[in-house]
Structures are given as structure tokens and as C-alpha cells.
Amino acid sequence: MAQIEIGKKILSTNDQVALQVREVLDQQGLFGLNLMGSPGAGKTSVILATVAALDGALKTAVIEGDIASRVDADKVAAAGVPVYQINTGGMCHLDAPMIQKALAHLDTSEADLLIIENVGNLVCPNAFLLGAHCRVLVASVPEGDDKPYKYPAMFQDTNAVVLNKIDLLPYIDFDLDAYRRLVLSLNPDAALFPVSCKTGEGIQEWADWLLETKAHE
Amino acid sequence: MAQIEIGKKILSTNDQVALQVREVLDQQGLFGLNLMGSPGAGKTSVILATVAALDGALKTAVIEGDIASRVDADKVAAAGVPVYQINTGGMCHLDAPMIQKALAHLDTSEADLLIIENVGNLVCPNAFLLGAHCRVLVASVPEGDDKPYKYPAMFQDTNAVVLNKIDLLPYIDFDLDAYRRLVLSLNPDAALFPVSCKTGEGIQEWADWLLETKAHE
Numbered sequence: 412m413a414q415i416e417i418g419k420k421i422l423s424t425n426d427q428v429a430l431q432v433r434e435v436l437d438q439q440g441l442f443g444l445n446l447m448g449s450p451g452a453g454k455t456s457v458i459l460a461t462v463a464a465l466d467g468a469l470k471t472a473v474i475e476g477d478i479a480s481r482v483d484a485d486k487v488a489a490a491g492v493p494v495y496q497i498n499t500g501g502m503c504h505l506d507a508p509m510i511q512k513a514l515a516h517l518d519t520s521e522a523d524l525l526i527i528e529n530v531g532n533l534v535c536p537n538a539f540l541l542g543a544h545c546r547v548l549v550a551s552v553p554e555g556d557d558k559p560y561k562y563p564a565m566f567q568d569t570n571a572v573v574l575n576k577i578d579l580l581p582y583i584d585f586d587l588d589a590y591r592r593l594v595l596s597l598n599p600d601a602a603l604f605p606v607s608c609k610t611g612e613g614i615q616e617w618a619d620w621l622l623e624t625k626a627h628e
Numbered sequence: 629m630a631q632i633e634i635g636k637k638i639l640s641t642n643d644q645v646a647l648q649v650r651e652v653l654d655q656q657g658l659f660g661l662n663l664m665g666s667p668g669a670g671k672t673s674v675i676l677a678t679v680a681a682l683d684g685a686l687k688t689a690v691i692e693g694d695i696a697s698r699v700d701a702d703k704v705a706a707a708g709v710p711v712y713q714i715n716t717g718g719m720c721h722l723d724a725p726m727i728q729k730a731l732a733h734l735d736t737s738e739a740d741l742l743i744i745e746n747v748g749n750l751v752c753p754n755a756f757l758l759g760a761h762c763r764v765l766v767a768s769v770p771e772g773d774d775k776p777y778k779y780p781a782m783f784q785d786t787n788a789v790v791l792n793k794i795d796l797l798p799y800i801d802f803d804l805d806a807y808r809r810l811v812l813s814l815n816p817d818a819a820l821f822p823v824s825c826k827t828g829e830g831i832q833e834w835a836d837w838l839l840e841t842k843a844h845e
Binding site: 534 | 668694695752780
């Protein structure tokens with residue numbers, strides 16, 4: 412029982428910091444997006460495609476979360492986007508104190524949109540509020556159309572699912588209609604965007620949704 | 629500091645149970661394999677292809693670990709393999725007590741090989757011993773060739789990497805030579821098996837390695 416109470420305390424400290432982060436974002440007019448998904452779903456590619464599709468309609472800053480390396484931050488920086496890399500050193504998710512610290516180092520003075528790329532993981536990141544306004548799950552066709560059955564919480568708690576790598580649909584058994592039904596049965600309010608960062612298909616629809624969602628915040 | 633000590637205690641209880649599990653496996657002449665990997669890497673497909681390639685040379689029993697659903701267990705049972713499904717109910721990894729409990733319910737009387745499919749996750753499962761004799765990481769081409777940079781512990785601690793979905797290599801930017809160098813730089817002792825569960829390519833080599841590794845245990 413002691414364990415459970417300690418767990419509760421940690422979560423509630425995180426949530427308190429998440430509220431502080433949200434306050435900072437709101438003061439700066441920054442719309443925060445917590446981008447989650449499996450390793451290799453294409454979260455960084457979605458970020459780069461989104462920045463290109465927004466075409467300056469929203470100015471973006473990025474926080475990259477990884478266990479190790481700055482591979483992703485280098486890609487984002489090469490696109491001219493302000494970026495701060497968090498290395499969790501083994502931790503399987505970002506938490507609100509990490510975001511608070513990152514914000515102190517990241518130049519967001521020109522930005523309207525803060526995209527936080529979480530650690531690649533379909534389980535743990537979902538349990539930690541970061542103070543963002545919106546949660547988006549990047550899934551991908553090669554992961555298979557049964558993932559919502561196996562990782563339901565991640566699909567239930569998200570505002571949108573960006574289903575990446577639809578260019579691979581001809582080569583993989585993936586039933587897009589069944590997937591859509593399954594996602595909506597778990598989360599009737601979720602927006603679903605089938606996209607390909609390789610061909611650009613669907614990216615504009617997703618970017619338009621993001622613009623509209625920010626406008627209604 | 630209190631947190632860290634509590635973490636230590638939990639890990640050490642797990643490790644104690646892992647030793648008990650290992651003892652049970654050894655008493656039954658069962659070779660235990662802890663199969664880890666990202667969601668959608670194809671762990672269940674690798675299990676089914678391995679059973680087929682072993683062609684009775686090893687008789688297999690399977691423990692399936694998932695957050696929710698029994699999709700995977702149903703697939704394995706349909707192949708005539710004894711299987712027990714663990715639903716972790718939100719927990720991001722299997723632990724040794726779950727395996728101990730599963731073994732009490734699973735008929736392993738005919739089996740030489742116990743494959744434990746862990747929860748799809750490239751981070752957390754690596755930190756929990758299950759009592760298995762061997763760790764194998766199922767990776768896949770669509771996840772990208774940079775994963776060892778980002779999730780180094782999983783690659784460092786494994787005995788073998790089964791790189792699945794090589795049938796998709798023509799459609800994806802993936803440098804197999806660079807990937808091999810990267811894996812070996814992190815883990816010079818790792819065996820790497822590029823395979824396709826769809827075409828069967830590479831499966832026999834992997835199954836032969838498994839037979840040989842069991843023979844030397």
C-alpha cells in the first residue's frame with residue numbers, strides 16, 4: 412500500500428508542475444502539443460512535415476525527448492526550427508519538470524506552437540501530464556491495425572491520431588476502415604488523419620486541423 | 629533518496645523471483661526466451677515463424693504479455709501451441725512474479741522452449757529480469773535504422789536482434805550495413821538476423837541459432 416501512495420504523490424507533484432507549465436505557455440500565447448507514439452512511428456518526420464505545411468501560419472518551437480542521442484534535435488535544427496533536446500537517461504517518458512526546465516533554455520519568443528516530441532513508447536508517456544493543450548498520437552501502418560486493441564489508453568486519451576506511412580499500404584495487410592472503426596469505438600471524439608510524410612499525402616488536412624484547434628483554444 | 633531505495637527494493641524482489649523462475653525452468657528442462665521489441669515489430673509473427681521453422685526440433689510453449697486483449701494468444705493457440713495470456717492492465721512491462729503465476733497455469737509438460745512475448749516497449753521491459761536464459765530483441769525495418777542510437781540499453785543487453793520486415797527494404801530508406809555496424813558497436817556479441825516473417829527469408833538461420841544456443845546452455 413505504501414508503494415501506491417508514493418506513486419500518487421509523484422503523479423500529483425508532476426500535475427502541479429504541469430499546471431505551472433500550462434500557465435507559462437498561456438502567458439506566452441504558445442499552444443502546446445504533446446506528440447506521442449511508438450519508436451519509429453515517424454514523430455520527427457511528422458513535426459518536419461507539419462512545420463512545412465503550416466508555412467509560417469504558426470511559428471513552431473520543438474522540445475525533443477529521447478532516452479539518448481540528439482539525432483532528432485539535429486534534424487529539427489537543420490530545418491531552422493528552435494529546438495531543445497531532453498535526454499531522459501533511461502526514463503521511459505517525459506514529465507512536466509523536464510518541460511519546465513527545457514522552456515527555460517528554449518527560445519520561444521517568436522513561436523505560437525510548441526511541439527513536444529515524447530519518448531517513443533505507447534504506454535508510459537500517456538500517464539504524465541506535461542501542461543500541453545493537446546495530445547496527438549502518431550501511429551504508423553507497419554505497426555499493424557490491431558494496436559488500438561493492445562494499447563487502448565493511448566488511443567482513448569488522445570485528441571487526434573496521425574496514421575503515418577500510408578504509402579506502405581500496398582505492401583502491408585492493414586485494414587484502414589477497420590482501424591478507423593476501432594479507433595472511434597475507443598474514442599469517438601478523436602480526429603484521424605491518414606498521412607504519408609514521404610509523399611505528403613494528408614499532411615495539409617492535419618495541419619489545417621491543428622490551426623483550427625489552436626484557434627478554438 | 630527514499631524513492632531510489634524503494635525502487636531498489638522492488639527490483640531486488642523481482643530478481644529474487646526471477647531466480648526462482650529460472651530454477652523451475654531448469655528443473656523442467658525448459659529453455660526460456662524473453663522476446664522484446666516495439667509495438668508492431670512483429671513479435672508474434674516471429675514466434676509463429678519460429679515454431680514452424682523448428683518443425684518439432686523444439687516443442688514450444690508461449691506466454692503472451694500485453695496491456696490488454698488476447699489477440700496474440702488467440703493467434704498462437706490457433707497454431708496449436710500451448711499459450712497463457714498475461715494482461716498487465718496498464719503496466720508497461722512483464723515482471724518475474726507474472727511469469728511465476730503464468731507458469732502455474734500453462735501446460736509445459738511437453739515443451740523444451742518457453743517463449744515469453746513481453747509488452748511492446750523499447751524501454752521498460754529491459755530493466756526487469758524474468759528468469760529467462762536468453763534475451764532477444766525483435767526490431768523491424770520500418771522503425772528506422774537509427775533506433776540503436778535512441779534506445780541503446782535494449783540493444784546492449786540482448787543476445788540477438790531479429791530484424792523483421794526486410795521485405796519492405798525496397799520501399800524504405802534503411803541502411804542495413806550501417807545498422808549492423810551500429811548494433812555491433814553497442815553490443816559486439818549480439819547475433820543479428822535480418823528476416824521476413826512474410827516471405828520466410830532468414831527465419832531458418834535464426835531458428836538454427838536458437839537450437840544451437842539452447843544446446844550450449
